[in-house]
Amino acid sequence: MSERRTALPDAAIRESADSVSLGAVCHCGGVLNESAGADAPVVALVGAPNTGKSTLFNALTGARVTMGNWPGTTVEVSRGVWRTTSATAVCDCAECDCAEKEWKLDITLVDLPGAYSLDPHSPDEALTRDLLLQVPGDGRPDLCVVLADSSRLSHSLYLVSQLREHALKIVVALTMNDIAARRDVKVDVVALERALGVPVVAIDPRQRKGLGPLAEAVRSGLAAPLPDARPVGADPDDPDGLDEERFCWIAEAVEAGTDGHGAQHPSFSDRIDRWALAPFLGPVIFLALMWLVFQITTTVAAPMQDFLDELFTGPITDGTLALFSAVGLSGSWVEGLVVRGLIAGVGMLLTFVPLMTLMFILLAILEDSGYMARAAVVVDRMMRAIGLPGKAFLPLIVGFGCNVPAISATRILPDSRQRVLTALLVPFTACTARLTVFVMVGVTFFGQYAGTAVFVMYLVSIHLVVLCGFLLRRTLWRDMPYDPLVIDLPPYQRPTLRLTASVTWLRLSGFLQTAGGIIVATVCGVWLLQSIPVTSDAAFGAVDTADSAYGVVAQAITPVFGPTGFASWETTSTMVVGFVAKEAVISAWAQTYALDEPAEGEAGDLGARVFADFNESSGGHPYPAALAFMVFLLAYTPCVATLASQWREIGAKWTLFGVVMQLAAAYVLAVAVFQVGRLFW
Amino acid sequence: MPVALKNAPLRSTLVLRQGGAQAELCQRLAVLGLRPGTAFQLVQKTSGGGRMARIGQSRVAIGAELAGQLEVEVNQ
Numbered sequence: 001m002s003e004r005r006t007a008l009p010d011a012a013i014r015e016s017a018d019s020v021s022l023g024a025v026c027h028c029g030g031v032l033n034e035s036a037g038a039d040a041p042v043v044a045l046v047g048a049p050n051t052g053k054s055t056l057f058n059a060l061t062g063a064r065v066t067m068g069n070w071p072g073t074t075v076e077v078s079r080g081v082w083r084t085t086s087a088t089a090v091c092d093c094a095e096c097d098c099a100e101k102e103w104k105l106d107i108t109l110v111d112l113p114g115a116y117s118l119d120p121h122s123p124d125e126a127l128t129r130d131l132l133l134q135v136p137g138d139g140r141p142d143l144c145v146v147l148a149d150s151s152r153l154s155h156s157l158y159l160v161s162q163l164r165e166h167a168l169k170i171v172v173a174l175t176m177n178d179i180a181a182r183r184d185v186k187v188d189v190v191a192l193e194r195a196l197g198v199p200v201v202a203i204d205p206r207q208r209k210g211l212g213p214l215a216e217a218v219r220s221g222l223a224a225p226l227p228d229a230r231p232v233g234a235d236p237d238d239p240d241g242l243d244e245e246r247f248c249w250i251a252e253a254v255e256a257g258t259d260g261h262g263a264q265h266p267s268f269s270d271r272i273d274r275w276a277l278a279p280f281l282g283p284v285i286f287l288a289l290m291w292l293v294f295q296i297t298t299t300v301a302a303p304m305q306d307f308l309d310e311l312f313t314g315p316i317t318d319g320t321l322a323l324f325s326a327v328g329l330s331g332s333w334v335e336g337l338v339v340r341g342l343i344a345g346v347g348m349l350l351t352f353v354p355l356m357t358l359m360f361i362l363l364a365i366l367e368d369s370g371y372m373a374r375a376a377v378v379v380d381r382m383m384r385a386i387g388l389p390g391k392a393f394l395p396l397i398v399g400f401g402c403n404v405p406a407i408s409a410t411r412i413l414p415d416s417r418q419r420v421l422t423a424l425l426v427p428f429t430a431c432t433a434r435l436t437v438f439v440m441v442g443v444t445f446f447g448q449y450a451g452t453a454v455f456v457m458y459l460v461s462i463h464l465v466v467l468c469g470f471l472l473r474r475t476l477w478r479d480m481p482y483d484p485l486v487i488d489l490p491p492y493q494r495p496t497l498r499l500t501a502s503v504t505w506l507r508l509s510g511f512l513q514t515a516g517g518i519i520v521a522t523v524c525g526v527w528l529l530q531s532i533p534v535t536s537d538a539a540f541g542a543v544d545t546a547d548s549a550y551g552v553v554a555q556a557i558t559p560v561f562g563p564t565g566f567a568s569w570e571t572t573s574t575m576v577v578g579f580v581a582k583e584a585v586i587s588a589w590a591q592t593y594a595l596d597e598p599a600e601g602e603a604g605d606l607g608a609r610v611f612a613d614f615n616e617s618s619g620g621h622p623y624p625a626a627l628a629f630m631v632f633l634l635a636y637t638p639c640v641a642t643l644a645s646q647w648r649e650i651g652a653k654w655t656l657f658g659v660v661m662q663l664a665a666a667y668v669l670a671v672a673v674f675q676v677g678r679l680f681w
Numbered sequence: 682m683p684v685a686l687k688n689a690p691l692r693s694t695l696v697l698r699q700g701g702a703q704a705e706l707c708q709r710l711a712v713l714g715l716r717p718g719t720a721f722q723l724v725q726k727t728s729g730g731g732r733m734a735r736i737g738q739s740r741v742a743i744g745a746e747l748a749g750q751l752e753v754e755v756n757q
Contacts, residue, residue: 048712116709116712116713117708117709117712119705119708121705121709151738152714152737152738152739154714154737155712155713155714155739158711158712180738183738185738239704243708243711247711247716269740270724270740273724273725273733273740274725277725277727277728277733277742278725278726278727278728279726279727279728279729279730280728282727282728283728373742377727377728377729377731377742378727378728378729379728379729380729380731380744381728381729381730381731381744381745382729484706484744484746484747484750485731485742485743485744485746485747486706486709486710486713486741486742486743486744486747487741487742488713488739488740488741489733489739489740489741489742
C-alpha cells in the first residue's frame with residue numbers, strides 16, 4: 001500500500017489516460033502533491049464567455065496564480081494551484097489507511113480563453129482548441145471542466161457536444177442557477193448528467209457554493225478511465241450534417257435535463273437594457289459612467305499619490321540622507337544609487353498603486369455586473385471605424401487619466417489582436433502627467449490662450465488615436481477578419497465584494513511583479529547615466545548634468561531635432577527624463593537651468609529661460625516650436641511604467657514596435673507643425 | 682415574404698431564413714440559438730442601429746451591419 005501510495009499519485013493520473021485497466025487511482029500521497037508541480041494533474045477550465053469561468057478560476061485558486069501570455073502568442077492564460085481535499089478517500093486500495101488530512105490533491109488549474117466552440121474564430125479560441133485537441137497527449141489537460149450557463153443551457157452545450165466527440169475526461173459545471181430559477185427554468189442535474197454522459201455539478205462560483213462537490217467530481221474523473229468518445233451519426237466531412245446532429249443532441253439533452261420554458265415577461269435585465277442600450281440614452285449613460293471612471297481614477301487617487309510621493313521624496317529620502325551622513329557616506333555614489341535610484345524608483349512604482357487599485361476595482365465591478373457587454377454594444381459602431389470593438393473604448397478613455405492602468409484594461413478585450421492594437425494606441429491618449437507640462441508650456445508661450453493650446457493637444461490626441469488605429473488596421477491587421485457584432489448579453493448581477501477584491505488583487509499583484517522591476521531598473525539606469533562623468537574630471541556621482549553621460553547623450557541627439565525648432569540640449573535632455581516619467585520634465589528643466597520649479601499654472605523664471613531657448617533654437621519662431629514640442633511630448637513614449645505595462649500585456653516585440661511607432665509619429669508631426677507654423681508665425 | 686432583420690418589426694415572432702454568408706458566422710449564430718427555422722423576437726433597437734433579439738431565455742445583441750444581412754420571415 002505505502003509503496004503504491006508514493007509511486008502513483010501524479011504519474012498515475014496521467015497514465016490513467018491511457019490505461020483503462022488501472023481503474024481508480026490512489027491520490028493519498030499528500031506529500032508528493034504538496035504543490036502543483038510538473039507532475040500534478042492538469043485541469044482546464046473551458047466554456048463560453050460570460051459563463052463565470054474566470055470567477056470560478058479565482059474562487060478555486062485564490063492568490064496561487066501566475067498569469068502571462070502563452071508562449072509565442074499574446075493570448076493570456078492564467079495558471080493556478082487548486083488545492084482540493086476529498087471528503088472520502090478516492091482510491092481502490094484494499095486496505096486504505098489514509099488520514100483525512102492526506103486526502104489532498106493539488107491540481108494545476110488552467111483558465112483557457114473563452115470559446116463557444118472548437119472551431120476557432122480568433123487566436124484565443126484557436127489556442128483553446130489546440131491545447132485541448134491538437135497537442136500531443138502528455139501536453140493536454142487531464143480533465144476539462146466545462147462551464148455551462150443554466151439560464152441559457154443550449155448555448156453552452158455546443159462546446160460540450162464537440163468535446164464529447166473526443167475521448168476526453170469532462171465534468172460539466174452548471175453556473176447561473178439562481179438566474180435560471182428566477183426565470184422558472186428547473187435543471188434536473190441527474191437527468192442532464194445521463195443525457196450528456198458526463199458528470200454534472202451545480203455550482204455558484206460568485207458565492208463559492210458547490211465547489212466541494214465539484215472537487216469530488218474532478219477527483220473522481222481524474223481517477224476514472226478515459227470515457228469513450230460520443231459516436232456521431234453524421235458524416236465527419238459534412239459540417240452542416242455534423243452541426244445538425246450536434247444541435248439535435250443538445251436539444252435532447254436540454255429537453256431531458258430541464259423543466260419549464262422560462263418566464264416570458266420582461267426580466268430585470270430587460271428593464272435596465274431598455275435604457276442602457278437605447279439609441280440616444282445608451283451612449284449618454286455610457287459616457288456618464290466613463291466620466292465617473294475617469295474622475296475616480298484621477299481625482300480620488302491623486303491625494304493618495306501625492307501622499308506617497310511626499311512620503312518618499314520627504315521623510316524617507318531625508319531619513320536615508322541623514323543615515324548616510326551619519327556613517328560618513330554623504331555625497332557618495334552609494335547614497336546617489338540608494339536615494340536617486342532605488343528610493344526614487346520604488347517611490348514611483350508605489351505612487352501608481354492607488355491609481356491601479358481603483359482602476360482594477362472599477363473594471364471588476366463593470367465586468368461582474370454585466371455592464372461591460374452593454375458598453376461594447378453602445379460604442380461598437382464608432383470604434384469599428386478603427387477596427388476595434390466597442391469595449392476598446394474603455395481603456396482609451398482611461399488612458400486620458402493614466403496610460404498605465406489603461407494598458408492593463410485592454411485585458412477586457414476578448415481577442416488578442418484587439419488587445420495588441422488597443423495597447424499600441426493607448427500611449428497616444430494625453431494622460432494627466434503630460435497635462436502639467438502642457439499647462440506650463442502653454443502659459444509660457446501662449447499666455448491667456450494657454451487653455452486653448454492645451455485643448456488643441458487633446459484634439460490632436462484623439463485624432464492620433466483614430467489615425468494610427470486606422471493605419472494599423474489597414475496595414476498590419478489587414479487580414480483581421482470582419483467580425484460583426486453578435487453578443488450574448490449576460491443578465492445583470494450585483495457585484496460581490498469578495499470577487500471584486502479577489503480580481504483586483506490578482507491584477508494588482510501581477511502588475512507589481514512585472515512592472516516593478518522594469519520601473520526601478522530604468523530609474524536606476526537614468527541615475528547611472530547622470531552620475532558618469534564624461535567631459536569633466538568630477539568624481540562619479542558628483543558631476544554636473546551637462547558633463548555627465550546623460551548630458552552628452554542629450555547633446556548628441558540634439559541636432560536630430562533641428563527641423564522641429566526645439567533643438568537645444570536643455571530641452572532634449574528633458575525628453576530623456578520624460579521617457580522615464582512626464583511628471584519629471586518640469587523638474588528636470590529646473591534642474592538643468594539650476595532654477596526653482598515654478599508654481600503650478602505659472603511660468604516663473606523658468607518660463608523666461610525656456611522661452612529664450614526656444615526663440616534661439618527656432619531661429620525666431622518660438623511659438624510653432626513650442627507647439628511642435630507639445631505635439632512631440634504628446635506622441636512619444638509616455639513613461640517607463642507604461643512600457644512596463646505594455647511589456648506585460650503584449651510582450652517585448654510589440655512594446656518595441658510601439659516605441660518606434662510613437663517616436664516616428666512624434667518626430668514627423670513635430671517637424672510638420674514647426675515647418676508649417678514658421679511660415680505664418 | 683422575407684425581410685432584412687433590421688426592417689423587421691419589434692415584438693413580432695420572427696423566423697430566421699438565412700444566417701449570413703459566412704459559414705463561421707452561421708455557426709456562431711447557431712450556437713447562440715439563431716438557426717434557420719428558429720422563432721425569436723426583436724426586443725428593442727440598440728445604439729448604433731443594431732437590434733436586441735430574445736431567443737428563448739437569451740438576449741443577443743446584433744450589430745447594424747449584420748442586422749442588414751440576416752433575412753427573417755415575420756410570422757405575426
